[in-house]
Amino acid sequence: MTLRGEENLKKALTIAGSDSSGGAGIQADLKAFSAHGVYGMSVITAVTAQNTQGVFAVQDMETAIIDEQMKAIFEDIEVDAVKIGMVSRSETIRAIAGGLTRYKARNIVIDPVMISKSGYHLLRPDAVKALLTCLLPLATVVTPNLPEAAEMTGKSVNSLKDMEKAAAAIFQMGPRYVLLKGGHREGDATDILFDGETCYYLRSPRIAALNTHGTGCTLSAAIAANLARGYIVQEAVSRAKEYITTAIEHALSIGKGVGPTHHFYTLYKKAGMLTDE
Ligand SMILES: Nc1ncnc2c1ncn2[C@@H]1O[C@H](COP(=O)(O)OP(=O)(O)O)[C@@H](O)[C@H]1O
Numbered sequence: 685m686t687l688r689g690e691e692n693l694k695k696a697l698t699i700a701g702s703d704s705s706g707g708a709g710i711q712a713d714l715k716a717f718s719a720h721g722v723y724g725m726s727v728i729t730a731v732t733a734q735n736t737q738g739v740f741a742v743q744d745m746e747t748a749i750i751d752e753q754m755k756a757i758f759e760d761i762e763v764d765a766v767k768i769g770m771v772s773r774s775e776t777i778r779a780i781a782g783g784l785t786r787y788k789a790r791n792i793v794i795d796p797v798m799i800s801k802s803g804y805h806l807l808r809p810d811a812v813k814a815l816l817t818c819l820l821p822l823a824t825v826v827t828p829n830l831p832e833a834a835e836m837t838g839k840s841v842n843s844l845k846d847m848e849k850a851a852a853a854i855f856q857m858g859p860r861y862v863l864l865k866g867g868h869r870e871g872d873a874t875d876i877l878f879d880g881e882t883c884y885y886l887r888s889p890r891i892a893a894l895n896t897h898g899t900g901c902t903l904s905a906a907i908a909a910n911l912a913r914g915y916i917v918q919e920a921v922s923r924a925k926e927y928i929t930t931a932i933e934h935a936l937s938i939g940k941g942v943g944p945t946h947h948f949y950t951l952y953k954k955a956g957m958l959t960d961e
């Protein structure tokens with residue numbers, strides 16, 4: 685059976701860690717892909733035991749199974765975009781970079797995940813260099829938050845001026861675009877997109893939200909989904925920013941700590957599935 689429009693179905697891959705509580709990592713990415721009407725696939729780099737209160741254990745996958753997952757996907761299915769999240773350690777990073785190059789992957793969005801909101805090191809400190817030298821040059825867009833930008837540049841990043849300088853320094857590391865996220869700032873949640881020449885400001889008021897688990901994962905997956913759908917980078921990023929803003933506005937009070945964002949608010953609303961209206 686062929687579904688109407690199936691021949692136009694776009695396919696995106698997330699290479700990231702599993703979050704058992706479903707708010708971040710692979711699970712957030714697949715939800716974001718689905719909400720954009722994009723078929724989702726995954727390469728799991730690590731399994732975490734975590735919930736809304738913290739990360740309690742991590743098991744890294746062997747590089748052999750990372751290679752095999754990439755091979756299984758790329759040798760069979762056309763991949764329209766790739767999002768990369770938690771990569772844990774240098775061996776994992778080298779395996780991913782090798783696979784992306786071998787299979788000529790395109791539309792690559794790298795979220796340089798380092799420390800979870802709850803304070804757990806999801807990237808080993810000795811793997812930062814491998815992330816910068818092996819993966820960043822392959823990125824269409826890299827999406828650091830402020831602490832990650834500080835780690836990458838060796839300078840603290842707070843003001844919008846600092847953000848512009850950091851975006852320019854990270855651009856020199858090889859990605860085609862840098863999206864520096866302002867979620868950790870005081871004041872407006874303004875992000876900066878830099879293409880090597882111009883800084884574009886993506887503004888949104890700060891939402892007084894407690895439930896922001898997985899915001900960065902969701903944003904980068906939404907960018908990948910929009911690239912898979914054929915939008916140019918500026919448009920893909922600006923649509924993803926609208927998507928994450930709605931997802932935070934209607935974030936879910938699930939669990940005892942920092943809950944996840946709501947991926948399907950707009951879809952549920954259109955379908956008349958929201959009971960409070
Ligand atoms: N309280 C908030 N209100 C509005 N937007 C937010 C808020 N917190 C984060 N964002 C937005 O969510 C996206 C993810 O940013 P951030 O939370 O900094 O990423 P990370 O999860 O990597 O730390 C960015 O577009 C950021 O501006």
Ligand SMILES: Cc1ncc(COP(=O)(O)O)c(N)n1
Pocket residue numbers: 700701702703708709710732769770797799800801802806896897898899900901
């Ligand atoms: C598997 C995985 N990947 C990424 C994050 C970062 O998300 P956050 O910064 O919201 O904790 C996470 N907590 N877990």
